[in-house]
Structures are given as structure tokens and as C-alpha cells.
Amino acid sequence: MKPLAEQNHYELLEISREADAAEIERAYRLAQGAYASDSLATYSVFAEEDAVSLRERIELAYDVLSDPERRRAYDGSLAGEPAPPPSGGLAFELERERPARSPQKPLAPLAVAAFxxxxxxxxxxxxxxxxxxxxxxxxxxxxxxxxxxxxxxxxxxxxxxxxxxxxxxxxxxxxxxxxxxxxxxxxxxxxxxxxxxxxxxxxxxxxxxxxxxxxx
Amino acid sequence: MTARREGESIITSLGSTTPPLASALRAARPRVLACGGGKGGVGKTFLVANLAAALARRGRSVLAIDVDLEGANLHTCLGVPSPRSSLADFVAHREEDLAKLVVDTPLRNLKLIAATQGHLGAAQPRHFRRERLLQAVHRFPADFVLLDLGAGTHPAVIDYFLAADEGLIVLSPEPTSVENAYSFLRAAFYRRMREALATRAVRRLIAQAMDQRNERGIRTPLDLLREIQSLDPAEGARFVASLQQFRPRLVVNEVRTSEDIKLGFAVRSVCKKYFGIDAEYLGYVNHDEAARRSMLARRPLVDSQPTADAAVYLTRIASKLADPRRASAEAREGAL
Missing domain, CATH: 1.10.260.40 (lambda repressor-like DNA-binding domains)
Structure with a gap:
């Protein structure tokens, strides 16, 4: 259990170090929605200044992790840090979408339950x-x-x-x-x-x- | 996956061939699920009635208990107009044997202990009585026991929630419901911590933390952990261990848009970031007029209209609950 301030970009977006681009995108969009200023889920829990700083950090995390070059550099800086212990396990994980075969791309799925x-x-x-x-x-x-x-x-x-x-x-x-x-x-x-x-x-x-x- | 399903069927098939062994297995322990959420009217009773019915339809033996002594209506949702016995008899010491309070429902495999009141003014059972009730519940010969909790964060409600094998928190996509769900979660969290931790100084600290405007500046459970660790490292370790075992399950009811579905993910994220706990987003149930009609007809929707939209969602949640090994395997696969 790490305080928010000490969480790295991966922990902040609640993804693994191996997350691919699509997972990062999905996690970012979920986090963006969850911590938006009008979010139903957060307004009553986080103080405004905490919410603002969370939003900024989510943006930064996404900027870094979605850019392969910056991500590599960032991963390098994390090298000394022990990988996080497996969490209790999230039984409700975002599904990895199968690549679509149809010419018209499906709309990017946001959050698909694994059930x-x-x-x-x-x-x-x-x-x-x-x-x-x-x-x-x-x-x-x-x-x-x-x-x-x-x-x-x-x-x-x-x-x-x-x-x-x-x-x-x-x-x-x-x-x-x-x-x-x-x-x-x-x-x-x-x-x-x-x-x-x-x-x-x-x-x-x-x-x-x-x-x-x-x-x- | 098939292997697990086969494993499952071994126990069920034993039921027909070697009753003593099956009942011995069963007597071992039912899985106790409690359904709470703080706010009234979010669909706790609806969910309990339908999950109980869905599990019973899958061939599991199910006991549903209405522990909402102040607003009992589970019996109505299950189509038992006037149960002849009630949990109130147990609370008032008129009956000591829980099994004698059980009544049949129109559904096979599904039994009920109602909470209808013989007289007004019967209060929540006292602590010792609750303990007795929970002991009996955990020994009850059934595959599943579902507890329908009342609204609010009364210690009795929180105790039932924490004593269950799985605690379900129901919320609907409305500010009031989400706020109450957090109050419920907070109350459950602190109560659990107070019980897990032994020293008086730490308990006092937790009591202070529960007061939102505390002087120590404890705002989040993480702040609290820091304080405990500096006070008593051993207790700090216990705190973390207790935290890791606390896994509330979230169900979002009355979903109308896909934005509403995302509420579950957002609340799960808040649980992790604010409370430091791994909640599980068990599923959601969409808004469906058929659900309302089923309530009027006093029959669980999954039984009267199993193909109705909301019934499909409810059945899906029940499947997840019915097969915990599958769910935990999924959790392992999905672990970060």
C-alpha cells in the first residue's frame, strides 16, 4: 500500500509494467473519467486540491507512458524500484479486445468486463x-x-x-x-x-x- | 475451465448418490453473502431476492434472510405474503433455533427467514444476540445464505456485512447513493480495523480518524496507517494484513448509459486510491421496467422473466457468485 504521492505512473493508472498501448489508453480514459471534476465517484471523497493534483498526474502518466521513447526512459528510471507485489487480484479486469477483422474499425472499447x-x-x-x-x-x-x-x-x-x-x-x-x-x-x-x-x-x-x- | 466445472459437479452429484457425505460437505459451511450499501431504495432487496432466486435456479440450496428489521420486505419480493415466523422472534428470544424460523418460498431450493414484525418498536438485536445469529447463519445447512441488510450504517448492519464471506455494496448512479456507499464503506473499514487491532492506543487513534475533522490531520486510511506504524509497527502490519483481506464487491444498479457502467470502475479506483482496498466490481444491472413490474407481481424477475434484460445481468452476477473458484482464478490471471 503506497501513498498516492509515491505511486509511479503505472500504479497511478492501475496497470502492470507490461501494459501495451491499448491497455494504457483504456486505463487512462477510465481514470480520466473517474477523476474528472464532475465525477460522481470522486467528488465526495477527494478534496478539490487533491483531485486537481491527481488529474495532473494522470495526464503526466499518460503523456509519458503513451510515448514509447519517454516510456523507455521512464522504465529505466524505475529499474531500481522493485516491481510491485501482485495485488489482491482484480477479478474484473479490462478485456483485451480481439483485433477487428472488419474494414470499419470498431469504436475503441472503453471498459469491457471479463464476464x-x-x-x-x-x-x-x-x-x-x-x-x-x-x-x-x-x-x-x-x-x-x-x-x-x-x-x-x-x-x-x-x-x-x-x-x-x-x-x-x-x-x-x-x-x-x-x-x-x-x-x-x-x-x-x-x-x-x-x-x-x-x-x-x-x-x-x-x-x-x-x-x-x-x-x- | 472444464476441469473446474467438473470439480463443481462432483459435489453436486454427490448430493444425489451419497447424501451423508454431501450433507457433511454442506454442513461444513454455507457461503454467506451480505448485501448492503447505505442508501435505501438502491435495490438491495431486489438484488438479494433475484440473486437468491438465480442461485436456487442453478440448483443450489439457498437461504435468504431479511435482517432489515425496520423495513422488512424481502418476503414480499420472494412471494411469501405473510410468513408465519420472523427473525424478530429470534431477536426477542422467543425462539432460539434459527431453523424453526425458516419458511418455504414458491421457488424450489429457496428458503426464507423473514423479518416481519409482530409488534412495533423491536430494536436491532444487541451485540451478543447478533453474534449468536451469525454463528447460526454460518452453520446453516445450505449452499448459500444471503443477508438483506437494512439501509444506513448502524453497527448491526456493519457487523453483518463484515461477518459475511462476501459483502456486496449496491449503488445506483446518483450522487446521494454514491455518497452513502462511501459512508458505508468508511464505516465498515473503520469497524473492521478497530476489531483487527488490539492495543488501546491504536483503537483510540482509529476512533479519532473516524471523526472527519480530527486534529491529527488524518484524512485518508493511508494517513491512518502512517500514524499507526509510527505508534506501533506490529499493529501497522496487522492493519495492512486486515486491509488486504477486506474485499467488498460492488454492484451498480439502475444502469441506463455506458457512462453509468463506468461508475463501478471509478468507485473501484477510489477504493484503491483512497481506502487502499481492492474492491471487486462484480457487475451491474440495467434499468428495466420489467424489474418494476416483477416487484409489483411479487416474484423475482429472474424467475418470472429470465430473459428480461435486467434478469440477464442478474443471472450473470449470480453465476459469478456461484463459482468462486472460477472468479478467483480469473483474479489470479488478471492480477497485476
Whole structure:
């Protein structure tokens, strides 16, 4: 247990000395959010001056560690320092994302829990709107971010998640929306798109049949 | 992974073939989970009811105990309208045998000790009574015992939390809830330290530290450690050891955005940076209208609607709890 003032850049960002660039980036963005001036998690614990100094040190840590040259020099300066003993263990570690194969890069995941494989639905091949939302949220992605990248109206993205099939445009557009959504979240398009589209088609037909008088 | 799962199934399969051995294993000790969090209305009871139901659905024998004598409603969430016995009977010395207070719930494998009141004004059990209760709880023949704690930071609540094998802190993404979660954590932290440390001078120091405006300028637990070390190095070492064993689990409820999910990571980071403790971010449960409807229907959501969005999250947390070896293996792999 080291006082904050004595923690090195790695300890401050809560990463190991071997962390790669992606891990550093993720840890930095999490820390940045956690210690932001309006952060829900910290305002009632840290005094303002402590919070300010923490923020400055987080920035410095990131500046140094994200620059390979500066990081090497810094590592050299730490050489004399014993590596930190393994901590109690963090059962909820940030997931290492698999590199995406799709041409459109997925949005950088922020914080993904390592319980993907514990998901009750892991064995299920059905991708409904709620599952899409779960996948998105787990990756720390907001709908607005997907909208920005894909230029799809965020309202439609929300309708996708809420399965408001009647409020969505024609199937050919929806197919494109789902594909773009899945890519952004780093999901497997081949699994997601057909499954969702099947729900979409049957959902629409069922609803039209259920409403006599409506033109088909 | 498969090996671990197989290991798990050995114990469960023993249950059907050699009952004496299985019950001997079981009698060894249930895993006791306590669910607190300081603020009322963040979903403690909802979480306990659903985790208990989810564990029971996985085939584990579960006892849920409502220790919230002032706001008992776990029985309602579990669909037991008017339990015929209550923890209040134990507190008031009307019944000494905890097993006699157990009532069935509509769910298989899930039993309940409710906290409905026979009369008004029954207070929290006194210290000795709490000890007795906890002893009985730790000997109860079940796979899991879940304690639904009341709101606030009453010593009784903190005692239950600390006596559990795992303490879950529930918070929702609101300033009031986060503040109360920290007060709860702080109270648990200092109480644990006071109990772990022996000398009177050090205990006095901790009592001072608990007063936020103390004269020694102890602001963080780390400051406190410094003070203790300079006062008594042996106690300082005990302090650190006790700290390392204290691992609260965080659950963020009522998540609506991915920003809300990050709250758990942020609170975990604060635990480490401010309290010096390794909290575990166990998981989150999203906001779901189906959850509210399940409360109105007085049935746990994971049972009435296992595919509902929130139920998926709840089931996921239950899987983590059901398989601690897996979780601890993950922890080892993820260790920094």
C-alpha cells in the first residue's frame, strides 16, 4: 500500500509494467473519467486540491507512458524500484479486445468486463435489440458515438435496440443499420445481422397480421 | 475451465448418490453473502431476492434472510405474503433455533427467514444476540445464505456485512447513493480495523480518524496507517494484513448509459486510491421496467422473466457468485 504521492505512473493508472498501448489508453480514459471534476465517484471523497493534483498526474502518466521513447526512459528510471507485489487480484479486469477483422474499425472499447463468457446468453445465437444494447453498453459505447461514426440517425439506432420495428424504415435500410451497429460494437456481423433481420421480418409480419384493415 | 466445472459437479452429484457425505460437505459451511450499501431504495432487496432466486435456479440450496428489521420486505419480493415466523422472534428470544424460523418460498431450493414484525418498536438485536445469529447463519445447512441488510450504517448492519464471506455494496448512479456507499464503506473499514487491532492506543487513534475533522490531520486510511506504524509497527502490519483481506464487491444498479457502467470502475479506483482496498466490481444491472413490474407481481424477475434484460445481468452476477473458484482464478490471471 503506497501513498498516492509515491505511486509511479503505472500504479497511478492501475496497470502492470507490461501494459501495451491499448491497455494504457483504456486505463487512462477510465481514470480520466473517474477523476474528472464532475465525477460522481470522486467528488465526495477527494478534496478539490487533491483531485486537481491527481488529474495532473494522470495526464503526466499518460503523456509519458503513451510515448514509447519517454516510456523507455521512464522504465529505466524505475529499474531500481522493485516491481510491485501482485495485488489482491482484480477479478474484473479490462478485456483485451480481439483485433477487428472488419474494414470499419470498431469504436475503441472503453471498459469491457471479463464476464462475457459468463453471459447467460453466450450459447444463444439470437440477437435481439436488448442483446445488442447489452453488447454496446458493455463496451462503453454510447448511441451517439455510433451515430457519429455511422451517420445513422440516433433515433433509428434506439429503435433498433427497442425493436420498434414499425417505426423503422424498409428492411434494406435496417439491414445496413444493424450491420453498422454491429461493426461499431465489434460484434460478429455474420451472427448478428441474419438473426436480427429474422426478428425484424417476423415481427413486422406478425404485427401487420394482427392489425386487420392495415394495407399489407 | 472444464476441469473446474467438473470439480463443481462432483459435489453436486454427490448430493444425489451419497447424501451423508454431501450433507457433511454442506454442513461444513454455507457461503454467506451480505448485501448492503447505505442508501435505501438502491435495490438491495431486489438484488438479494433475484440473486437468491438465480442461485436456487442453478440448483443450489439457498437461504435468504431479511435482517432489515425496520423495513422488512424481502418476503414480499420472494412471494411469501405473510410468513408465519420472523427473525424478530429470534431477536426477542422467543425462539432460539434459527431453523424453526425458516419458511418455504414458491421457488424450489429457496428458503426464507423473514423479518416481519409482530409488534412495533423491536430494536436491532444487541451485540451478543447478533453474534449468536451469525454463528447460526454460518452453520446453516445450505449452499448459500444471503443477508438483506437494512439501509444506513448502524453497527448491526456493519457487523453483518463484515461477518459475511462476501459483502456486496449496491449503488445506483446518483450522487446521494454514491455518497452513502462511501459512508458505508468508511464505516465498515473503520469497524473492521478497530476489531483487527488490539492495543488501546491504536483503537483510540482509529476512533479519532473516524471523526472527519480530527486534529491529527488524518484524512485518508493511508494517513491512518502512517500514524499507526509510527505508534506501533506490529499493529501497522496487522492493519495492512486486515486491509488486504477486506474485499467488498460492488454492484451498480439502475444502469441506463455506458457512462453509468463506468461508475463501478471509478468507485473501484477510489477504493484503491483512497481506502487502499481492492474492491471487486462484480457487475451491474440495467434499468428495466420489467424489474418494476416483477416487484409489483411479487416474484423475482429472474424467475418470472429470465430473459428480461435486467434478469440477464442478474443471472450473470449470480453465476459469478456461484463459482468462486472460477472468479478467483480469473483474479489470479488478471492480477497485476
Amino acid at each position: 462475457d463468457d459468463l453471459e447467460a446468453e453466450a450459447g444463444s445465437s439470437v440477437y435481439d435489440g436488448a442483446r445488442l444494447r447489452r453488447a454496446r453498453m458493455r463496451r462503453g459505447i454510447e448511441l451517439e458515438q455510433i451515430a457519429q461514426v455511422t451517420k445513422i440517425n440516433p433515433t433509428y439506432l434506439r429503435f433498433l435496440e427497442e425493436e420498434r420495428f414499425d417505426d423503422l424504415p424498409a428492411a434494406v435500410y435496417v439491414r445496413g443499420f444493424v450491420g453498422a451497429y454491429a461493426r461499431c460494437c465489434g460484434l460478429d456481423l455474420a451472427a448478428v445481422v441474419p438473426s436480427y433481420m429474422e426478428r425484424f421480418e417476423t415481427g413486422r409480419i406478425a404485427r401487420k397480421r394482427g392489425r386487420p384493415g392495415q394495407p399489407l
